[in-house]
Amino acid sequence: MNKLDKVLYTAKAHTTGGREGQSRTDDGRLDIKLTSPGGAGQGTNPEQLFAAGYSACFIGAMKAVAAKQKITLPADLAINAEVDLGPVGQAYGIAARLNVSLPGMDQAAARQLVDAAHQVCPYSNATRNNIDVQINLV
Incomplete structure (x- = not known):
């Protein structure tokens, strides 16, 4: 397990009722x-x-990653994310697909950028080797 070197931010939410309930962050946002x-x-x-x-x-x-590599990203970059929910044996699990759109960007450069981002993204690091994650260029 990876431990944080330093806590930069802590999100806090209060949830009641589970999937048929309500959730509210401590700041009300x-x-x-x-x-x-x-x-x-x-x-x-x-x-x-x-x-x-x-x-x-x-x-x-x-x-x-783009800032470190001095790459200009397209202004209209976007991700269509899909998260699947389904059974895994006697439990439940999720799988995720990120369909990344980088219009006008060279495909090889876009793939390199996406692969590098997948190494530094906190969600990618949290899910790595835990759930099926696909990062697609569209």
């Missing part, structure tokens, strides 16, 4: 209703939150 995937409720679900968090974090990692 996030206050959401939760609903199971495919449920009739109006809320989001943990898999959607994971998809949003992973894709946002991965873009941050790409920007950090």
Whole structure:
């Protein structure tokens, strides 16, 4: 297990009711209703939150790598993230796909950037060797 050298930030959320509940961060910036995937409720679900968090974090990692390598990223870069939920034996698990769009960027340079970002992204490091993660250039 990797230990943090230094804590830069701690996110805090209070959740009640599980997948049919509510979650709120301590600063009030996030206050959401939760609903199971495919449920009739109006809320989001943990898999959607994971998809949003992973894709946002991965873009941050790409920007950090690009800055170090003095690469200009396309202004309209985007990631369509997909998170699957399903059974794994007697338990449940997730799998993730990040479909990365870097319009106008050379494919070889884009692949190198994405591979480097996958090494520094906190979500990638947390999921590595734990779940199936695919990083696709689209």
